[in-house]
Amino acid sequence: MEQRYSKEIERLYLKMYPMLFEYARSSLANDALAEEAVQDTFIIACQKAEDLCSSKRPEGWLVNTLKNVLSNTIRMQNTAKRILTQYFAANAKDISITTDKLDFELLYDDIADLEEFKLLKEMALDGRSYLEMAANRGISVATCRKRVQRAKETLRKKIEA
Amino acid sequence: MPNSRKLSKEDYSKFDFMTTEELQQILHDDFEKADEESDIDMILYVSGLLAARRKPGELEKTAAESWESFKKNYYPEFDQAVNDEPPEEVPHKKRKGGMPWWTRAVAAAAMFALIMGSAITAKAFGFDLWDIIVKWTQETFHIGYYGDANVSGPQQDDTIPYLGLREALDALNITVPLAPTWLPDGFAEDDIRIQEDPNQRRIIASYRCENSSIVIRIADHTSDNPLQIEQSGEEMEIYSAHGVDYYILSNYEQLRIVWINQNYECSIIGPISISDAKKMIDSIGGT
Numbered sequence: 001m002e003q004r005y006s007k008e009i010e011r012l013y014l015k016m017y018p019m020l021f022e023y024a025r026s027s028l029a030n031d032a033l034a035e036e037a038v039q040d041t042f043i044i045a046c047q048k049a050e051d052l053c054s055s056k057r058p059e060g061w062l063v064n065t066l067k068n069v070l071s072n073t074i075r076m077q078n079t080a081k082r083i084l085t086q087y088f089a090a091n092a093k094d095i096s097i098t099t100d101k102l103d104f105e106l107l108y109d110d111i112a113d114l115e116e117f118k119l120l121k122e123m124a125l126d127g128r129s130y131l132e133m134a135a136n137r138g139i140s141v142a143t144c145r146k147r148v149q150r151a152k153e154t155l156r157k158k159i160e161a
Numbered sequence: 162m163p164n165s166r167k168l169s170k171e172d173y174s175k176f177d178f179m180t181t182e183e184l185q186q187i188l189h190d191d192f193e194k195a196d197e198e199s200d201i202d203m204i205l206y207v208s209g210l211l212a213a214r215r216k217p218g219e220l221e222k223t224a225a226e227s228w229e230s231f232k233k234n235y236y237p238e239f240d241q242a243v244n245d246e247p248p249e250e251v252p253h254k255k256r257k258g259g260m261p262w263w264t265r266a267v268a269a270a271a272m273f274a275l276i277m278g279s280a281i282t283a284k285a286f287g288f289d290l291w292d293i294i295v296k297w298t299q300e301t302f303h304i305g306y307y308g309d310a311n312v313s314g315p316q317q318d319d320t321i322p323y324l325g326l327r328e329a330l331d332a333l334n335i336t337v338p339l340a341p342t343w344l345p346d347g348f349a350e351d352d353i354r355i356q357e358d359p360n361q362r363r364i365i366a367s368y369r370c371e372n373s374s375i376v377i378r379i380a381d382h383t384s385d386n387p388l389q390i391e392q393s394g395e396e397m398e399i400y401s402a403h404g405v406d407y408y409i410l411s412n413y414e415q416l417r418i419v420w421i422n423q424n425y426e427c428s429i430i431g432p433i434s435i436s437d438a439k440k441m442i443d444s445i446g447g448t
Contacts, residue, residue, distance in 0.1 A: 006239070010228065017224035018212035019205055026188035026211075031220065035227060039235040046236055047356050060201040067192055067199070131234055141234045142352040 005049035012058055013042055020066050027070055032129035037073055039131075041066045080124035080148070083155045090159060116151035123148050173206045184211050238365075326366045326377065329353050333362055337423050338403070339379050343444035344368055345437045348375055368431075375431030382426045400439055403447025409438050418442065 017038060024034035044065055045052045055061040122128040134144040176184060184207050191199050222230065232239045326340045332355065347370035356363045363380040398409045407420045418429040418438050429441060 013228050013231065014224045017227055018215075019208035021220075021227075022185075022208040022211040023188050023192070023204065026185040027192045035222065035230075036235075038227070039231050042231055043236050046239060057201065059205060060199075063199060063201055063204055067195065070192060071195065131230070134234070140237075140351070142354075146352065 005053050008053050030127050032132050036129040037069050040069045086159050087155045116147045119148050120151035329364045338446045339427055341441040341444045343440050373432050377429050379427045382424050402442050407442050
């Protein structure tokens with residue numbers, strides 16, 4: 001990335017963060033997820049720095065990108081919820097899936113990687129951000145995303161099997 | 162925004178008298194109307210109002226703290242990406258000092274071998290030899306075709322990581338053998354990502370071992386932006402395997418392997434020994 005782009009992205013971040021955060025917060029109703037949506041927006045901004053900086057209105061570019069990120073976030077959460085619900089339904093145990101105190105070790109010991117499964121559950125049902133989950137486990141956000149993705153794939157395969 | 166009519170700036174004062182909940186609802190409604198274009202001025206005004214109503218310390222992070230978190234947790238490549246900016250090309254200029262004669266000889270041989278080697282590959286895949294661009298200077302190494310590389314492919318969500326390098330290659334319908342199956346001891350997959358813009362698709366795969374990392378980059382070769390690598394000119398070796406020439410370059414403390422295979426330009430960088438580099442290359446295999 002060219003230095004002029006990086007400076008501009010930093011400037012835009014510092015200027016736009018409070019407003020983008022409020023926009024994201026109004027739909028996600030969760031501070032950590034709202035911040036994460038802004039962070040994801042700026043990952044795209046870095047990857048498409050030239051587009052952003054050559055845009056007639058970078059602020060508008062960021063708002064529109066944030067809207068896409070929010071749509072993706074909500075869709076991914078819903079997908080994860082759906083997969084979990086399907087899995088729970090197919091492996092019905094006498095417990096509500098909405099309880100916060102699921103004992104996964106006891107209930108779902110057939111799941112290959114409980115740690116990944118817990119991450120998926122925290123993301124989909126508890127509304128935790130990747131940063132929160134990563135910080136709790138001492139892993140990177142990227143690794144956390146990957147594990148959630150892997151858990152989704154694992155469950156999907158189990159459901160389809 | 163309740164309606165799509167654009168308000169004049171004067172009209173925005175009406176928002177000042179709305180409750181926080183009402184303002185949040187306006188933003189939420191705007192998001193829900195995905196098929197309608199947002200009134201950006203209004204969005205910025207309303208969201209700015211909400212931000213201004215926050216008490217100091219009410220939020221966990223300030224913009225500056227969030228920026229630091231962004232660089233540390235979400236996009237650690239940021240600083241590296243800035244530093245990777247290719248140096249501006251300087252017109253012919255006599256350099257003082259520079260590489261020893263034998264290194265220049267190796268470089269010249271490399272350039273020749275690259276052209277000849279690429280000619281065979283290029284011819285096999287329909288590229289014109291004289292469209293190949295190769296530049297070698299003391300500081301940089303360029304490699305590429307100036308052909309009509311076809312870089313069309315499916316659009317990928319560049320924020321979603323992939324499970325493995327092979328999966329990422331599959332996702333882009335890349336069947337050319339480009340991914341090593343052997344890594345030096347201790348290195349494990351850390352992150353696989355696809356980045357995409359209208360001109361190029363890139364897969365960035367990183368592998369970690371404690372504080373060291375190996376990064377594999379595979380990208381569509383684009384006609385207007387041949388691969389350019391900054392290098393220190395200390396060591397260079399050409400290693401051929403499965404009909405492809407791999408250029409092993411030292412880059413300060415790192416070793417870099419660079420090659421082009423069909424429409425793809427690839428590089429591997431990391432604290433790798435020459436023998437490990439060759440093992441990785443051998444594991445890539447051929448068609």
